[in-house]
Amino acid sequence: MQDFLWSNDGEIIKRLQNKIEQLKLEANSKATFLIDKSGQMVASSGDSNEFDATSLAALVAGNVAATDGIAKLLGEKEFSVLFHEGENEHLNITLVDGKLILVVLFDDSTSLGLVRLKMKKYVKIIADILNESSPNNSIHQDIFSDITDEDIEKMFRKGS
Amino acid sequence: MSFINYATKEINFKIVYYGPGLCGKTTNLQYIYDQTDPTQKGKMISLSTETERTLFFDFMPLKLGEIKGFKVRLHLYTVPGQIFYDASRKLILKGADGVVFVADSQKDRMDANLDSLENLIDNLRENGFDYNTIPLVMQWNKRDLPDIESVEVMEEMLNKRKVESFEAVAIKGIGVFETLKSISKAVMMKMK
Numbered sequence: 001m002q003d004f005l006w007s008n009d010g011e012i013i014k015r016l017q018n019k020i021e022q023l024k025l026e027a028n029s030k031a032t033f034l035i036d037k038s039g040q041m042v043a044s045s046g047d048s049n050e051f052d053a054t055s056l057a058a059l060v061a062g063n064v065a066a067t068d069g070i071a072k073l074l075g076e077k078e079f080s081v082l083f084h085e086g087e088n089e090h091l092n093i094t095l096v097d098g099k100l101i102l103v104v105l106f107d108d109s110t111s112l113g114l115v116r117l118k119m120k121k122y123v124k125i126i127a128d129i130l131n132e133s134s135p136n137n138s139i140h141q142d143i144f145s146d147i148t149d150e151d152i153e154k155m156f157r158k159g160s
Numbered sequence: 161m162s163f164i165n166y167a168t169k170e171i172n173f174k175i176v177y178y179g180p181g182l183c184g185k186t187t188n189l190q191y192i193y194d195q196t197d198p199t200q201k202g203k204m205i206s207l208s209t210e211t212e213r214t215l216f217f218d219f220m221p222l223k224l225g226e227i228k229g230f231k232v233r234l235h236l237y238t239v240p241g242q243i244f245y246d247a248s249r250k251l252i253l254k255g256a257d258g259v260v261f262v263a264d265s266q267k268d269r270m271d272a273n274l275d276s277l278e279n280l281i282d283n284l285r286e287n288g289f290d291y292n293t294i295p296l297v298m299q300w301n302k303r304d305l306p307d308i309e310s311v312e313v314m315e316e317m318l319n320k321r322k323v324e325s326f327e328a329v330a331i332k333g334i335g336v337f338e339t340l341k342s343i344s345k346a347v348m349m350k351m352k
Contacts, residue, residue, distance in 0.1 A: 013167035038255025039219075039235065040163040040172050054202045058219045058235065062207075065251035066216070143164070143171070143228050144351035152345050155225035155232060156337075 012133045017043040019125055020102070027118040029106035030089070034126070035060055036100055056103075060093060064101050083112070094119055097127040162257050162351065164230070171227070173347050174235045174255055175340075178280050179262035180272035181213070181241035184301040184330040188262060189218050189236055191336045196222060214240040217252050224344070234344060241276065250283045258295035258347040259284075260339055262330070263318055265300050265308040273318055291321075295346035298325035299339045304332070 020032040024045040032045040033053065039061035041053050063082065071079045082093040092104045092115050102123060104115050163172040177185040186206065193204045200223045207216035218238040223231065237256075239249040253259075261280060263273040281291045300314045309317075311327060319325055324342050328335025 010166040013165060017167070036163065036255075038163075038174055040174075040255075042163075042165075052203055054221045054235075055205055055219070058221075058237075059205065062216060062251070065254060066248070069247050069251060143230055144348060147227060147348055147352065149345065151227060152341070152348055155227070156341050156344070157225075 012129065013043060015129055016126060019122055019129070021045050023102075023104070023118055023122040026121075027104055027106065027115045028110035029104045029115060031105045033057070033060070033103040033105075034096075034100055035103060037061055037064065042100060051105075060101060060103055064093065064095070081116075092116065092119060094123060096123050097130055099130060100126070102126065162347075168231075169229055170231045170233060172233045172235055173257040173344070174237065175258045175260065175343055175347065176253055176256045177236065177238040177260045177262055178249070178253075178276065179241055179301075180264060180269065180276040181243070183241060183262045183264040183269070183273075183276075184328075185238040185241060185262050186214055186218050187330040188260070188299070188301075188328075188336050188339070189220055189238055191330060191333045192222065192236065192340060193220055195333065195337075199223075213242065214238060215245070216240065216248050227348075232348075234340075236340075243275070246279065246283075249279070250286060253283050253287045253289070256287075256289070256294070257350075258297075258343045260297050260299060260343050261318070262299045262301050262328075263314060265302045265314060266305055267307050267309050270309060270313075270317060277318055295343060295350050296321065296323045297339055297343040297346060298323060299328045299330075299335060300325060301328045301330050301335075303327045303334070304329045 016034055020034055020043055024032040031051065034042045035057045036042055039058040041057040044053050067079050067082055080095050084091040089105060089107050094102050096102050102119060104119060106115050177188055179185050189204065193201060202221035204220040206218045209215050220236050222234045222236060224234065237252050239252045261277060284291050284294060298319050300311060326335040326339045328339065330336055
């Protein structure tokens, strides 16, 4: 997996975005997220701005990685579903094809059963989209081909 | 694993601060966090014990400028330095684009530095990376303390790869941004 670059064109991201919007509606949930295993947010349902999506992605990926570590210690291949039950809001987390993490945030206006059923459906749909598209290692060269030390210096002058 | 999102025009890089317990990894992140404009940073998350030792990781996202219309963002992580948290360290290296090795310059911490470096090499290998090629920067921290090793000794013992290195006093911010800039350059130059 070293040097593997998850470099999607906008089209694939849009398709994934579209699917998780549909999942949000069908499961009657509050928000849905698709995160990669190293903690990057791939797509999130439209009105998820009220959440700190970047932090959420890092923490969910850490959570999944830790659970994966526990599974391996116990001789399990993986624990493919995680459920966090809160007082008002709950999270159901599942792996897509071992590559991405699908997260549904929901409250008592829906049920865990419905959320699980719909997630199962969309895990397959998302996996199919991923399998159709192979990560492209060449696109990024357009962006970085002529980058200079000075370009990077400039970013820091603006950034800090 | 750098992440390029063509839909939102964003590029994210994951940088991991590695090193022995109490060498100053979290202090590096804290200083960057404190000195950065609020519009350029997200929340800093520290998963630590009651005694403020890192339990799982610290995390902060940092927005830089743009390259060819793409917003560049760094995701900075630290690992827990204490020996018995090895399983966690391994997880955090997953998908890293670059590593900063923070070494404690005090003479009596040289063994801990060497153990941690050895552990980094092993854990990189287990994540499918090669220590000899991954973007790496060394930081010799705590240069203000008495009884420290000379920079020559630090280089000889810990920097066999001869990557760029910086003297630092992270708690006062000395060397912190120089280190960050250097690893950012190394990571982006590797994308060429």
